Amino acid sequence: MTAEWDPPTPLFVPTLILLTTATGVVSSLGAPLVPTIAAELGVSLGAAQWTLTASLLAGAVATPLMGRFAVGARRRPVVLAGLMLVVAGTVLAAAAPAMARWSDDLSLGVLIAGRVAQGMALGLAPLAMAAARDVLPAHRIGPVMAALSVGTVAGAGLGYPLTALVAQLGGVSAAFWFGTVLTLATLALTWRHLPAAPPCPRPRVRTSEAVLLSVATLALLLGISQTTTWGWVDPRTLGLFAVGGLAMAGWVWLTLRHDEPLIDLRSAFRGAAAAPNITALLAGAGMYMGLTLLMVLVQVDTPSGWGLGQPVAVAGLMLVPYSAMSVLGSRISLWVGARISPGRVLPIGCALYLASTVQLALGHDHVWQALLSMALAGLGSGSTFATLPVLLVRAVPAGETSSALAFNQVLRYIGFSVGSAVGVTVLGLVSGPVPDEHGFVAAMAVNAGVWVLAIGVVVRAIAAR
Template identity: 35%
Template sequence: MDDSTSTTRPGGIVGVLAVAGIVASLMQTLVVPLIGELPRILHTDAANASWVITITLLVGAVAVPVIGRLGDLYGKRRMMLACSVPIIAGCVTCALADSVTQMIIGRGLQGMGMGMIPLGISALRDLLPSERVGPAIALMSSSMGIGGALGMPVAAAVAEYASWRVLFWGATALSVLVAGLIWLLVPATPARTTGRLDVVGALGLGIGLVCLLLGVSKGADWGWASGTTLGLFAVALVVFVVWGWWELRAGDPLVDLRVTARRPVLLTNVASIVVGFAMYAQALIVIQILQLPEATGYGLGQSMLAAGLWTAPSGLMMMVVSPLGARLSAARGPKVTLVTGSLVMALGYGSSMALLGTTWGLLIVTCLCSIGVGLAYGAMPALIMGAVPRSETAAANSFNSLMRSIGTSVSAAVIGVVLTQMTMRLGGHTLPSESGFRTGLLIGCGVALVAAAIASAIPARRADSPAEDAVTAEPATVS
C-alpha cells in the first residue's frame, strides 16, 4: 500500500470512487430520454442519430481494456484522472453541438472515460485494509447500476423542463467535481507491473471489438443476413484468432490469455457475459411497457419522467444490497454470491409473468432483478481479483467489464429481434405485442438460470478477502 494512504480515511476513498463510478455510468444513459428528439435537435435522420448511442458503446469497449493495462503499468489513480479528461471534453462538446457529427464526437470522448469504473474497483485492492475491500468492491460495482438507473429520471426531468444542453453542462460540472475529488482525496496507487503497452494487441482487440459490436448493434438495421453484417462478423472472427495468437507470444501482452484461461477467471468472464445479457433485457422491456399507451391493453401510459421515476428505485436497491452481498461473500465466498444473485434475477423475471399489468408490479420486478444484479456485480470483481496476480488486477477487471458490455450488446440485439418480430397494429403504428414482451422476459429468466449454472461450476475458494495476493505462477487447481 502507498504511504499516502495512511493520511486518507478509507471511507473517503470509497465514497469518491463510488461517486466516480456513478458519474461514469450515468454518461451511458444520459441521452436515452432524448432518443426520440435527437433527429429534430441535430437536423438529421433516425439512422444517423442512433450513432450517438452506438459510438459510446464502441469507444468504451475498445478503451476499457487498454486503460486497464495502463493502470497496471502507470498507476490507477493517474489513469482515473486521465479518464476524466475525455469525459469532461466530451460533455462540453455535446453541450455545444449543433450537428450530429459534433454530438457523435462528444459521445465518443465520453466513452473513453468508461475505464474509470474497473480502475476504481482495482484501486480499492491497493488502497484499503483487507477487511474493507470486500464491502467497498460491492459498493463500487453497484455504482454502475445506480448511475444508470438514476440517470434516466434526472435526464428526463431536465429534458422535459429545461434545454437539453443543460444535461451536458450539468454532466460537465459533475465530471469536473469527480476529477477534483480524485485529485484531492484518492492517494497515488503504485504501478504494479513493468513493461510497455502492447500496441499491436490493443489495435487488434480494438478492430475485432468494433467489428463484432458494430455487427451486433446494427445487424437489425442492416439485416442479419446482409453482406455488411456477415462481413463484420467474419472479420471479427479472423482478427480475434490472429489477436489470440499474438497475445500468447507477446512479451508484455495486453491481456494475459494464460491467466484468463484459468478456470475461475474464464468461468467468471463467461458468467459476466450472461449476467450482462440478463441485466439489460428487463431494462429494455420495462421502460417500454411503462410508456406505451393504455389503449394497447398492456401499456401503462406513463410519461417519460414518470417512467424514469418508477425505475429509479431499482438502482437504489443495488446500493442497499451491496453490503449484504459483501457479507455473504465474506461468509460463503463470492461464488455463492454470484449464484444467489443470478437466481434472484431469475426470480424477478419469473415474477413478471404475474406482475406485468401494473406499475407497482413492474417496480417489484425491476427491484428483484436489480437486487440480483447488485449481488452478481459485487461478486465478479472479487472472483477475478482472487484468481489473478496483484500486478494484473486493473487489466483483469477491465477485461471483465468488457465481457459485461458484450453481454448487454447481445441482449439489445436479441431482445430487439424478438420485439420487432412479435408486433401488433394500433392507430396505424406497429408496436411490440404483449406476447413479445413476455417472450423477452422469459428469455431473461432462462439466461439468468444459465448464469447461475455457469457460476456454480466456478472452482470453490475459501472465503478470503479479495485483497489477498492470488496465485501468480501456477493455474488454480482447486475444484
C-alpha cells in the same frame, strides 16, 4: 496496504465511489436523450441513436487498453486524463445544439464526437477498483470493491430519470452541462485524493494486440448494435461480424503466443477467474435484455390494448427502485458473503434476477408489477455485480488487477449489446411490426433462459473447485 504507497486521505473511498457513480450518470446521458436530440437537432431517431452507440463503442475499445496501461505510477495520470476527456466531451456535447443554426449534420457530428470522448468514462471504474485493492487494507477491499461495482449501476439508474428531467426542463444542452458540473467535481476530488503510486515495472502494451482487439471489439459491437436496424443477415451486419471474427481470431493467436499479453486469456477462462468472467457476459446480456423489454412494455400502447402507455419520464422512474435495490442487494451480498463463500452468493443474485423475469412475464398489466420486477431485479443485479469483482480480485495477482477488471467490464459491454439486440429481435420475430404480449412473453422466456444458464455456469464452477 503496502508501505510504499502514499497513505490515503479520509476522502479516498468517497472519491472512488463518486468516480464510479459519475461514470454511470455520464453513460445515462445517452439513452433518455435520444428522442429529445432527434427533435432539437431535426434528425431521425436512427441518427440520434448514434449518440448512444458511439459512447458505448468508444468505452468498449478504450477500457482494456486503459486497464493494461494504467498500472502503478501510470494509473493516476491515466485516470486524470480520462476525466479531462470526459469533461471536454460533455462541454462539446452541450455546445453542439447551438450549432444547429448552421447545420443539423454539423451539430450531430459535434455531439457524437463529444459522446465518444465521454465513452472514456466507461474505462475508469476498473481503475478505481484497482486503486482500492492497491491502497486499502485487506479487510476493507471486499466491501469497497462491491460498492464501486454497484456504483456504476446505481449511477446509471438514478441518472436516467434525472438527466431526462433536466433535459425536459432545459433541453439537451442543460443535460450535458449538468454532466460537465458532475465530472468537474469528480476531477477536482480525484486530483486531490487519488494517491500517487510508487514506480514499478511497466507491462508492455504491444501495438499489434491493441489494434486487433480494438478492431474486433468495434466491429462486433457495431454489428450487434445495428442488427435492430439492418437485420441479422444484412450484408453490412455480416461484413462487420466477419471483420470482427477475423480480428478476434488474430488477437487470440497473438495473445496465446506471448508471456505478458494485453489480457491473459489463459487465466481469464480457467480456474477461479472463469466463473466471474462468464457470469459477467451472461448477466450483462440478461440485465440489458430485461431493461430493454421493460422500457418497451412501459411506454408502448398498441391498438390491441397491450402495453402500459406511460411517458418517457415514468419509464425513467422505473429505474429508481432498480438502483436503490441494487445498493441494498450489494450490502446484503457482503453480509452473506462474510458468512459463506462469495462464490455461493453469485447464483443467489442470478436467481433473484431470474425471479424478476418470471414475475414480469406472468404479470405485466399494471405499473406496480413493473416496479416490483425492477425491485427484484435490482436486488439480483446488486448482489451479482457486487460479487464479481470480489471473486475476480481473489483469482488474479495484484499486478493484473486493472487489466482483469477491465476485461470483465468489456465482457459486460458485450453482454449489454447482445442482450438488448436479442431481446428486440425476439420481440419483433414473434410480434411482427407492432409489439404484442406474445412477443413480450417469448422474449422474457429467452431472458429467463439466459439467467438459468448463468446459474448453471456458476454452480458448475463451484462444484469443480
